[in-house]
Amino acid sequence: MSKARVSVTALFLLTLFAGCAPEQAEPGVPVTVYTLGGAEDRSPLLENTLICPEGGVLWEFALRELFEIERSPFPPGVTMEDAVLQNSTVTITLSEEAPVMTGLPLTLARACVVLTLTKLDGIGAVSFIGGGEEQTLRAEDYILDTLVISDTEQNVTLYFSDTEGTRTAPETRTLVVRETYTADWYLNYIVEELITGPNAPGLRPIFPEGTRLLKITVNGDVCAVDLSDELLIPDESVNPALTLSCLFRSVTAQEGIASLTLWVEGQLLGDYFGIDTSVPLTSENVDWLLP
Numbered sequence: 001m002s003k004a005r006v007s008v009t010a011l012f013l014l015t016l017f018a019g020c021a022p023e024q025a026e027p028g029v030p031v032t033v034y035t036l037g038g039a040e041d042r043s044p045l046l047e048n049t050l051i052c053p054e055g056g057v058l059w060e061f062a063l064r065e066l067f068e069i070e071r072s073p074f075p076p077g078v079t080m081e082d083a084v085l086q087n088s089t090v091t092i093t094l095s096e097e098a099p100v101m102t103g104l105p106l107t108l109a110r111a112c113v114v115l116t117l118t119k120l121d122g123i124g125a126v127s128f129i130g131g132g133e134e135q136t137l138r139a140e141d142y143i144l145d146t147l148v149i150s151d152t153e154q155n156v157t158l159y160f161s162d163t164e165g166t167r168t169a170p171e172t173r174t175l176v177v178r179e180t181y182t183a184d185w186y187l188n189y190i191v192e193e194l195i196t197g198p199n200a201p202g203l204r205p206i207f208p209e210g211t212r213l214l215k216i217t218v219n220g221d222v223c224a225v226d227l228s229d230e231l232l233i234p235d236e237s238v239n240p241a242l243t244l245s246c247l248f249r250s251v252t253a254q255e256g257i258a259s260l261t262l263w264v265e266g267q268l269l270g271d272y273f274g275i276d277t278s279v280p281l282t283s284e285n286v287d288w289l290l291p
Contacts, residue, residue, distance in 0.1 A: 009189055030050070030054050031065075032048070032049055034046065034073075034112040035112060044108060062120065074109055076218065078094060085123070085178070089125045089126065092127070100170075102286065110135075113128075114139060115139055132170045153174050153175070155174055156175050156189075156253075157171070157250070158190065158246075161195070162204070166242075168249060169202075169241075170240065171198050175189065191253060194207065194209060194229070194247060195211055195213060203221070205238070205245060206242055208231060208235040210233070211227055212227065212230065214228060221257055221258040222261060224261045225260065225262055229264055230249060241275060258282065259282045260281045262281070
């Protein structure tokens with residue numbers, strides 16, 4: 001899953017400044033934005049060089065990208081209510097409705113913001129407001145060598161079609177994960193692997209050839225999977241009931257996910273080859289799909 005990632009709109013309501021105007025971009029000005037590292041990276045944070053549009057305010061551009069970029073340190077649902085620059089300090093207020101971030105994910109998210117913004121001229125600190133508290137941080141508060149995160153191995157069960165195309169068959173894979181990976185990351189991995197197909201002999205794919213994952217969204221315990229329209233191409237080797245059952249079982253095996261909605265090209269799929277998909281798939285209405 002594209003970093004099956006969710007786009008967040010950052011609202012900049014007010015920009016205050018003292019002594020000089022916020023730094024604006026000339027054509028082709030590069031900006032360094034820090035994001036989370038992946039399992040293949042030695043560092044927990046990565047530097048990304050982006051180009052700010054001409055005339056844009058550099059710190060606003062960088063802050064917006066922190067929420068929207070691939071491997072953003074902020075999970076889906078975390079949004080800003082306000083961002084203000086005053087006396088060389090950017091004060092960020094997160095939405096009260098935002099998911100609560102704690103522990104290492106919160107530390108890394110704040111590190112990404114602080115290290116990104118304090119690289120810009122005129123910004124020396126970042127103040128975070130949320131949960132009734134305010135904390136001001138500077139670049140020297142973070143030493144990357146001390147931001148150690150661990151990788152662990154985790155078994156993931158995926159469901160494919162059996163040889164006859166009549167029943168689901170499990171396949172277990174070992175996944176290297178790290179502490180900062182979000183639920184969306186796991187779900188993107190699962191669906192992408194389902195699309196790639198089984199490794200074990202005797203198992204069959206569950207999606208028509210060419211099917212692509214467009215987006216995954218989690219709202220409460222409901223996972224919305226948006227696929228390309230190749231999903232709707234008739235394929236004699238694919239049993240539609242098995243497709244839904246395998247997808248549901250693979251996704252809901254993840255903690256906190258109880259139901260599934262299926263989308264195609266951004267539209268809720270109401271019918272999948274005669275099967276009603278207009279309502280979320282749950283354990284109650286999936287069990288009858290297969291004998």
